[in-house]
């Protein structure tokens with residue numbers, strides 16, 4: 001008798017677990033953020049875009065520069081991280097020593113909560129294939145020079161330690 005009851009109990013548990021795993025899941029395109037910030041008590045989510053996929057054929061230098069201009073505008077002017085990160089490859093390698101890892105995810109985790117409140121003054125942007133530079137002052141960390149390496153239309157690498165803005 002006892003055995004029968006244990007089996008019935010287990011069957012009930014398994015049934016419940018199946019119901020949990022069968023719960024509807026949202027498609028990735030509408031998954032809000034890994035990062036939710038409160039800005040003036042308004043919750044704001046950073047939606048993680050699909051990563052940039054290497055373009056074939058690879059865009060010309062001029063086309064890549066135009067993509068860099070769009071990235072710079074989204075990152076520094078409109079501060080739309082979702083749009084900016086459309087240019088970041090899944091293989092993005094971040095040489096910032098404080099980054100918790102490579103790829104767009106760790107970078108968004110760091111930037112998501114602080115970017116909306118950060119005041120940014122653009123000091124310059126430069127493209128010299130395959131590198132590009134952003135020079136700006138931000139209210140959180142002062143003057144910054146970011147250097148990015150582009151490959152097949154995507155940002156694949158980033159440095160921001162001891163970088164010198166070209167011509168300075």
Ligand SMILES: *[C@@H]1O[C@H](CO)[C@@H](O)[C@H](O)[C@H]1NC(C)=O
Pocket residue numbers: 080082083
């Ligand atoms: C930010 O960029 C994304 C992707 O380009 C766009 O869908 C979204 O509407 C933009 N958000 C704002 C507030 O402009």
